[in-house]
Amino acid sequence: ADDIRKLAREYATATPSAIRIGVALERSYGGSQAIRAVTCLPALTGAWRHVGGGILQFPVWEHPYKFDVICRPDLIPEGTQVANILQLGRVLTGEIKLKTPIKSLMVWNTNPVTQSPETDKIIKGLEREDLFTVVADHFITDTAAYADIVLPATMGAEMEDMILSWGHLYLTYNAKCVDAPGEAISNNEIFRQLAKRLGFEEENFKWSDSECLENYVNWDAPACDGIDLNYLREHGFARLNVGTKDNRAPHKEGNFPTPTGKCMFLVEGAKNFVAGPFRQMYEGFQPGEDLDALPDYVASRESADSNPALASKYPLSIISPKSHGFLNSCYANVTEKIKGQGEQFVMINAADADMRGIKDGAKVRVFNARGAFEGDARITKDVNPGIVVATLGYWRQLNKGTVNCISSAEFGDMGHSTTFSDNLVEVELG
Incomplete structure (x- = not known):
């Protein structure tokens, strides 16, 4: 206090x-x-x-991106259903009922089998015989392993692009350095070809990657004063004119x-x-629940205080931060990156480890009613009693489960956010 x-x-x-x-x-x-x-x-x-x-x-x-041009919500038919990727498993298995069930799925720029919660349900859904799945990726990821068709996607050095800011005020240019091998093409090219085959005549579906960059940013905005795509190509980056x-x-x-x-x-x-x-800038089927007029404390769903019955079976809270050696699940199949990050592990306090007969380095199983995964125990003072930590990004095909096997797909209190850090588990020797 x-x-x-x-x-x-x-x-x-x-x-x-x-x-x-x-x-x-x-x-x-x-x-x-x-x-x-x-x-x-x-x-x-x-x-x-x-x-x-x-x-x-x-x-x-602060960035003058033209999200309406990038996403084209005007092309989404009125009444189109919305499925949140955080609840993909519930949607694919029919636990969440849609008016029109999903019979085809395309996945790009994500790997939901490791990155989304309740992954056992996602896998069950992907195994449906009546589901046609296409994945665009660089590798046979945990998600691509369940695809009917895998499209080879270009890597960053094989395409011209701009990098979205995750915490700064710069426009960042990504130059194409080498041609893509084999049949690998960019996401834009995949959708250009699909649009042509499906009969879309809108001009944006005919833009090259360079033309997309020209049209996706409002270069006339005050924030872009003195900046255009040619400037970025020459200098690589530019700070927006939003003050110093x-x-x-x-x-x-x-x-x-x-x-x-x-x-x-x-x-x-x-x-x-x-x-x-x-x-995709689509306003249909927004959640629309009432929100409190003032910010206030909202208790966790899964804790000893809020759910003592659940805590009696699963007494440990788990936190699943990003792995330092991976970028989400990218690079988690690369031997050198795994060496740097270490094999999948579970950080646990000595008090909790002693109660369970767990020694440092022992193989342990972390579980709850949603699923389970295994990792090497790391006994440490860095986590308090009652808490365990396992990092996100490891591939399921290289491990016995991953941390999102135990994660809940329930939404947070606003914005239908995740609840990755609101989960109770138990740990035992593997």
Whole structure:
């Protein structure tokens, strides 16, 4: 409690003060409300008035991407159903009923068998005889292994592209360095060819990769003053004209995208929604649940306090951060990367290990009612009693299960976010 009070006083009195929110705070049932509360703090203390003050997470909204041109939501027929990839297993197995069941599936830029929760259900769904699956990828990933057709996709060095920012204010150019081998083609080319065969005549389906880059960014926006695609080709990157480290204070005078222009703590009548770029800018079937007018504490779904009956069977909370040696599941099939990252492991406190007769390095099984996986025990003080940690990204075909076998597909409290860090498990010797 004293540490919390000290932090609060130091944050409130320091000038400028800034908060950097990482990617994971939302991964429990109440995580989004926690983020909502944290984002109110800079307005409460007046931090937005100062250069360098405020809060930062994902500044993609500063980038003048033409999401409506990229996604073309106008081409999505009204009434088209929406399936969230976080609940792919429930959809494919029929646990979630759709008016029109999914009979064909195309997967690109993702590997849901390792990256999405409840992976045992996903596999059961992919094994359906009546499901036709196409995967575009570089390797026979855990998902591609269940495909009827695998399309060879280009790698980054084999195509011209731009890289989306995950935390900075730069446009970044990706130059094509070599021709793609064999029949490998870019995602854009895959969809160009599909569009032609399906009879789509819209001009954007005929754009080359270069023309896509010309049309996907609003180069006339003030943020792109002095920047165009040729500039990026020559220099490789360019910082957006949205202020510098010496003068950037976008909300010094308010200027928030709200009816009042102020940061609004109280929002009456707010409805739950998923941000447009994460659903092809399609507004049909938005969640629409009522949201609390004020940010408030929301308890986890799976904990000893919120669900004591479940905790009596599965008493340990599990956290599944990203692996340092992989990029999500990319590179997790590369021998040298696995050597650096280590074989799949489970970090556990000595108190919990002793109770279960687990020695350091022993093979252990982590399980709950959703599934199980195995890893090497790492007994450490880095995790508190009652918590275990296993990192994300390992391939199922190289291991006995992976961490998302035990993850719940239930949504978080806002934005239909994940609950990867809201799961109870038990651990035993493998």
